[in-house]
Amino acid sequence: MGTSVAVVGLQWGDEGKARVIDFLTEHSDDVVRFQGGSNAGHTVVANGQKHVFHLIPSGILHDRVRCLIGPGVVLDPWGFKGEVDKIKASVPDIEKRIVISAGCHVVMPYHGMLDKVYESLKGDAKLGTTGRGIGPCYSDRALRNGIRVSTLLDPDALKSQLSTVLPIQNAILTKVGGLEPIELDELLGRLLEIAEWIRPFAGDVPQLINQGLDEGRSVLFEGAQSVMLDIDYGTYPYVTSSNSSLTGLFAGCGVNPARVKEAWGVTKAYCTRVGEGPFPTELFGDEGEDLRAKGHEYGATTGRPRRCGWLDIPALKYAIETSSINTLALTKLDVLSGYKTIKVCVGYEGQDHRIYHSDPLKASSLKPIYEEMPGWQEDLTAVRSMADLPKEARDYIEKVQVWTGLPIKLVTTGPSREQSITL
Numbered sequence: 001m002g003t004s005v006a007v008v009g010l011q012w013g014d015e016g017k018a019r020v021i022d023f024l025t026e027h028s029d030d031v032v033r034f035q036g037g038s039n040a041g042h043t044v045v046a047n048g049q050k051h052v053f054h055l056i057p058s059g060i061l062h063d064r065v066r067c068l069i070g071p072g073v074v075l076d077p078w079g080f081k082g083e084v085d086k087i088k089a090s091v092p093d094i095e096k097r098i099v100i101s102a103g104c105h106v107v108m109p110y111h112g113m114l115d116k117v118y119e120s121l122k123g124d125a126k127l128g129t130t131g132r133g134i135g136p137c138y139s140d141r142a143l144r145n146g147i148r149v150s151t152l153l154d155p156d157a158l159k160s161q162l163s164t165v166l167p168i169q170n171a172i173l174t175k176v177g178g179l180e181p182i183e184l185d186e187l188l189g190r191l192l193e194i195a196e197w198i199r200p201f202a203g204d205v206p207q208l209i210n211q212g213l214d215e216g217r218s219v220l221f222e223g224a225q226s227v228m229l230d231i232d233y234g235t236y237p238y239v240t241s242s243n244s245s246l247t248g249l250f251a252g253c254g255v256n257p258a259r260v261k262e263a264w265g266v267t268k269a270y271c272t273r274v275g276e277g278p279f280p281t282e283l284f285g286d287e288g289e290d291l292r293a294k295g296h297e298y299g300a301t302t303g304r305p306r307r308c309g310w311l312d313i314p315a316l317k318y319a320i321e322t323s324s325i326n327t328l329a330l331t332k333l334d335v336l337s338g339y340k341t342i343k344v345c346v347g348y349e350g351q352d353h354r355i356y357h358s359d360p361l362k363a364s365s366l367k368p369i370y371e372e373m374p375g376w377q378e379d380l381t382a383v384r385s386m387a388d389l390p391k392e393a394r395d396y397i398e399k400v401q402v403w404t405g406l407p408i409k410l411v412t413t414g415p416s417r418e419q420s421i422t423l
Helices: 017-025 077-087 109-125 134-142 155-176 184-201 205-214 247-253 285-295 313-323 360-365 391-404
Strands: 004-009 030-033 042-046 049-053 066-069 098-101 219-222 262-268 271-273 307-309 327-331 341-348 368-374 408-412 420-422
Touching (some): 004 017, 017 042, 017 327, 030 205, 066 205, 077 184, 098 184, 098 205, 109 134, 109 155, 155 184, 205 247, 262 313, 313 391, 327 391, 391 408
Parallel strands (some): 004 262, 030 066, 066 098
Antiparallel strands (some): 341 368, 408 420
């Protein structure tokens, strides 16, 4: 039997999951993306070159590794083609190493338009989406108005389905959004063209995963976004449109939960969030800007500045509990260098970490209880072992392990592959 490991984010995204996935890929045969769409941006720095992936699994930079995109992912075919074209110089055999599930739903051009219409109608209550049509695509999936890759590859079925759903989309675009309608023949032509390019990539991903595990292959499951953005367990409604916690893996890949042997959760040494929604430990003014500048905290997908704050242990424990995490990776420890004192939220006044499950919106009124720890001044970017870390940094790592009750097996001290400490 093969081994399997899952990696999910434990905060509000951008924790550095791609770094951890890249690290673990060295021991993997398959890397599988199980949910989300092109609204996720995963950044890997390898051999001095920065790569940002939105749909392609982060393991693609390792030779011999097969990359699979599960049916829980919503696929923007043009965005996917753009990613493949961009990275092909670095990965010349990319067409042989990626398989897209025929069950993936297709993000259509009208989904992005609908996304922006919905956001504009919400005014001050907008969610801060990427505008890439991910939410409307998942909505159409639930409404049974979606178009899957299998339909995209069948011209007759595609035309029949479009004839049914396009009038519905056009009614919203024209009557609600005040936009021009999309012509059926023009859209069909675009889809048939991209379908022929997509065809060689399509396959039965759940079967490939399970067959691979039966044959002894090592499989690494890659989540996008994070637990606190999960549509069921995150700070709803300020969340993504899929199950971005470990719960999304099983539906998004067709894998028995018993086959996932190890679950890694990734957390920054502090917290960030992009878009709207509650963020109890957020720093404002010069404090927030200083942490943002030190951490280069700007969204990989949108370029938007991330909101920054101190590490939130109750939220972290909630995320760990929700996804049955048994191993931690702590990223961007180097960013905390230079602080005389580092604060960590260890509780909320009158509340516990279950507040996120009972009523996430109340998180906006939570008052953190902070524990202060001595900081360190040393630059950590060249440190490669625990023994070479300043005592204060070692103490910080140890305290996070005590607070969460989990071992930290990887610490990163910079953006490059080699800037890692294994414990």
